[in-house]
Amino acid sequence: MKEKLLRAIDKNSKLSPADLSRMFGVTEEEIVTMIKELEDEKVICGYPTLINWEKVEQDERVTAIIEVKVTPQRGQGFDRIAERIYKFDEVADVYLISGNYDLVVILEGKSMREIANFVSDKLSPLEAVLSTSTNFVLKKYKEHGLPLVGEVKQDERMLVTP
Amino acid sequence: MRNPLSKKVVEIKPSGIRKFFDIVSEMKDAISLGVGEPDFDTPWHIREEGIYSLEKGKTFYTSNAGLKELKEEITKYLKRRCQLEYDPAQVLVTVGGSEAIDVGLRAMLDPGDEVLIPEPCYVSYLPCVTLADGVPVTIELKAENEFRLTKQELLDAITDKTKVLIMPFPNNPTGGIMERRDLEDIAEVIIEKDLFVISDEIYSELTYGQDHVSIASLPGMKERTIVINGFSKSYAMTGWRLGYACGPKEIIDQMVKIHQFAIMCAPTTSQYAAVEALRNGDDDVAAMREAYDQRRRYLVTRLNEIGMPCFEPKGAFYVFPCIKDFGMTSDEFATTLLKEQKVAVVPGTAFGDCGEGFLRISYAYSIENLKIALDRIEVFVKGLKK
Ligand SMILES: Cc1ncc(COP(=O)(O)O)c(C=O)c1O
Numbered sequence: 001m002k003e004k005l006l007r008a009i010d011k012n013s014k015l016s017p018a019d020l021s022r023m024f025g026v027t028e029e030e031i032v033t034m035i036k037e038l039e040d041e042k043v044i045c046g047y048p049t050l051i052n053w054e055k056v057e058q059d060e061r062v063t064a065i066i067e068v069k070v071t072p073q074r075g076q077g078f079d080r081i082a083e084r085i086y087k088f089d090e091v092a093d094v095y096l097i098s099g100n101y102d103l104v105v106i107l108e109g110k111s112m113r114e115i116a117n118f119v120s121d122k123l124s125p126l127e128a129v130l131s132t133s134t135n136f137v138l139k140k141y142k143e144h145g146l147p148l149v150g151e152v153k154q155d156e157r158m159l160v161t162p
Numbered sequence: 163m164r165n166p167l168s169k170k171v172v173e174i175k176p177s178g179i180r181k182f183f184d185i186v187s188e189m190k191d192a193i194s195l196g197v198g199e200p201d202f203d204t205p206w207h208i209r210e211e212g213i214y215s216l217e218k219g220k221t222f223y224t225s226n227a228g229l230k231e232l233k234e235e236i237t238k239y240l241k242r243r244c245q246l247e248y249d250p251a252q253v254l255v256t257v258g259g260s261e262a263i264d265v266g267l268r269a270m271l272d273p274g275d276e277v278l279i280p281e282p283c284y285v286s287y288l289p290c291v292t293l294a295d296g297v298p299v300t301i302e303l304k305a306e307n308e309f310r311l312t313k314q315e316l317l318d319a320i321t322d323k324t325k326v327l328i329m330p331f332p333n334n335p336t337g338g339i340m341e342r343r344d345l346e347d348i349a350e351v352i353i354e355k356d357l358f359v360i361s362d363e364i365y366s367e368l369t370y371g372q373d374h375v376s377i378a379s380l381p382g383m384k385e386r387t388i389v390i391n392g393f394s395k396s397y398a399m400t401g402w403r404l405g406y407a408c409g410p411k412e413i414i415d416q417m418v419k420i421h422q423f424a425i426m427c428a429p430t431t432s433q434y435a436a437v438e439a440l441r442n443g444d445d446d447v448a449a450m451r452e453a454y455d456q457r458r459r460y461l462v463t464r465l466n467e468i469g470m471p472c473f474e475p476k477g478a479f480y481v482f483p484c485i486k487d488f489g490m491t492s493d494e495f496a497t498t499l500l501k502e503q504k505v506a507v508v509p510g511t512a513f514g515d516c517g518e519g520f521l522r523i524s525y526a527y528s529i530e531n532l533k534i535a536l537d538r539i540e541v542f543v544k545g546l547k548k
Contacts, residue, residue: 008456012529019529022463023456159506160183160196162285162334 001026005034006043011145013047052148054140063092063108063137064115067101068123069130078102081128090118101133112136174292177285178512185497186506193535194506198334200398200479201526202453204435205446208397212435220430226422227414228255228406229433235440236406244366244376246389248408254417255428259364259392259405261421264290266360266388266407267326269416271296275325280311281514282482283330284362297323302516305484308473309338313347320351326358329377332365335513335522336482337458337475342375349380359387364405365478367396367447370455372476378409385410388417393432395478396447397439402432454479457525457532464536465523468543479526482510486519488546496521502545503538 005024009015017035021028038044053059070081078096085105086094093106105123109115119134140148186192203209227233233250240246256262263286267277273295279287280301291298301319303309316327329348331340340348352359359377366374378387392405407417421427439446458475465472465483472483485495492509500506508524510517525532 004452004456007452015529019460019533022460023529025459025463155201157197157199157201158183159186159192159194160179160508161198162177162179162512 002034002038005031006038009035009044013049050144050146052140054148061108061110062112062115063106063140065135065137066105066107066119066123067133067135068103068105069100069132070102070126070128071130072102073128081126084126085123088118088122090114170292174289179285179508182496182506182508182512186500189500189504189506192500192504192506193531193538195523195525195527195532195535196506196508197524197526198480199400199526200395200450201528202398202450204397204399204402205439205443207442208399208435208439208446211438212402212431215431215434220434222430224255224427224430224433226427227418228253228428229430229437231437232433232440235437236408239440240389240391240408244363244374244389245379246376246384246408249411252408252411252414254407254414254421255433256392256405256407256421257403257425257428258394259362259390260286261425261428262388262390262392262405262407262417263287263360263362264293265417265420265424266390266409266413267291267294267296268420269413270326270358270360270388274323276321276323278316278319278324278327280315280328280330282309282333282335282510282517282520283328283513284334285513287328287330287362296326299324300514300516302514303336303338305473305520309333309336309482310340310344311348312344313351316348316351320355320357324355324357326360327352329359329361331361331363332369332374332477334365334478335480335508335510335517336520337478337480338482339369339372339374339477340377341372342380345375345377345380349377349383352386353382357386359383360390361387362390364390364392365395366391368451368454368479369477370451370458374477388413393436393439396450397436397443398450399432399435399439402429402435404428404432404436454525457527457529460529461523461525461532461536464540468536468540469547470539470543479524481523481525482520483523484520488543492518492521499539499542503542505535505538505542 017028017031020031053061072078073080082094090107090109091105092108095104097104107115119132124132232255233253236253237248237250267290271294276297276299277291278299278301280303288298299319301315361377378384378389388407388409390407393399461481462474470483472481475481492511496507496509508522510520
């Protein structure tokens with residue numbers, strides 16, 4: 001039930017406790033309690049909205065995907081260095097990955113210059129950072145399982161069918 | 163000039179759905195809860211396989227009964243999901259479950275043979291029986307039995323002309339299902355009276371809280387049953403027009419003969435896509451089933467809150483609330499609701515006379531759409547109760 005509830009609100013965080021209670025056949029109080037617990041356990045970490053910023057004209061923003069090679073630190077592996085990086089406000093996402101690099105850092109900045117400055121002034125000088133490779137995002141197609149491009153989908157079914 | 167038309171065809175009543183469709187189409191910005199097909203797109207990996215088959219130039223007829231790989235996958239699927247064991251030679255791939263119903267009846271009926279049809283039910287059984295020169299005999303299912311077919315109802319309808327029983331479960335429009343013990347009662351009668359069954363199991367993947375049981379899986383029934391299934395509902399593939407029939411080889415062979423002359427073969431692209439659906443589509447089916455289940459509970463709860471009582475449907479994607487308390491016929495209720503609140507639902511009578519007093523509401527819609535529609539229905543019902 002918890003997993004199913006999470007899947008439902010992962011797709012649509014606007015569902016109210018009243019809706020969810022009808023969808024899952026439990027009381028509204030049970031839903032509220034369950035969600036509170038999931039928030040307390042940091043299973044639910046927040047309720048952001050998926051926005052296609054490219055469509056917001058005043059908003060010039062640039063996204064970069066930065067691959068980072070680091071030396072893990074004794075006793076703390078990659079966690080310590082990852083934390084030093086993810087605490088910066090500009091950093092949207094940080095992942096530890098397998099492959100040629102160790103961390104992927106997704107940065108959001110107002111301009112390419114801002115991102116270049118962040119990499120040269122903040123990221124590269126960190127002692128554990130061995131090298132970085134910065135990839136600027138040119139176009140976003142899909143985020144969080146949802147397409148950002150293409151037309152709004154219409155219901156193309158006939159209105160009444162057997 | 164002579165009358166160019168067949169009397170038999172002219173006398174078939176046009177579908178009640180059609181009439182309602184025409185009224186709804188006139189209406190601008192109506193919200194419909196009236197469709198009988200999934201709102202989901204066909205999962206991309208299935209579509210992609212269809213596209214790939216086109217790229218590779220797989221654009222020819224397949225063998226009449228269907229692609230060998232597909233027939234094999236169908237037998238594996240039926241074993242995995244319905245405990246049914248068939249040989250690929252006992253499978254006919256058809257143009258939707260619709261064709262399988264038609265061809266099955268034509269292969270089995272001689273003029274005057276009676277076919278029992280439990281109602282309310284899908285609209286094609288009755289005309290298909292007539293077109294096959296059979297005599298349709300309807301059985302009125304009861305709301306108090308949650309629209310199951312009972313042993314007594316079946317016994318009461320059997321005459322010495324009865325040959326075939328159509329088993330339409332999970333049911334469109336009621337959402338009713340038959341559980342194993344219900345089916346055992348029916349199977350007993352079928353065997354004792356030496357009848358055959360055409361079991362339309364097109365909604366077999368859409369049951370909630372329990373797995374679908376095929377009547378063909380009961381002892382002694384496989385040799386008397388044509389199982390009809392397809393891809394339209396379970397994989398959201400209505401437009402691909404693909405279904406199948408499985409049964410005793412001697413019946414399937416005659417069905418293949420009709421299919422061969424009438425259709426040649428089911429669409430090739432769809433058959434390739436369907437192989438992918440059966441090989442790698444179980445997770446998609448499960449995810450859609452869960453979404454339908456949440457909508458089902460949402461709808462049943464809200465309808466009961468609003469004061470439109472309905473039993474809990476355990477299958478398909480329809481709810482069948484009773485509107486007898488409002489002093490209107492199903493047709494009047496649906497038409498007035500459409501006019502006043504612009505919500506389209508289908509009168510129960512479109513699925514047989516005994517659907518009077520009921521509406522078919524489909525939940526093949528997102529929760530957001532259901533919410534808007536139900537808010538409007540609530541306003542409408544409040545108005546009536548004043
Ligand atoms: C009960 C039932 N059987 C058969 C069909 C036919 O489906 P298809 O021909 O798309 O497989 C439908 C479609 O609505 C149905 O509801």
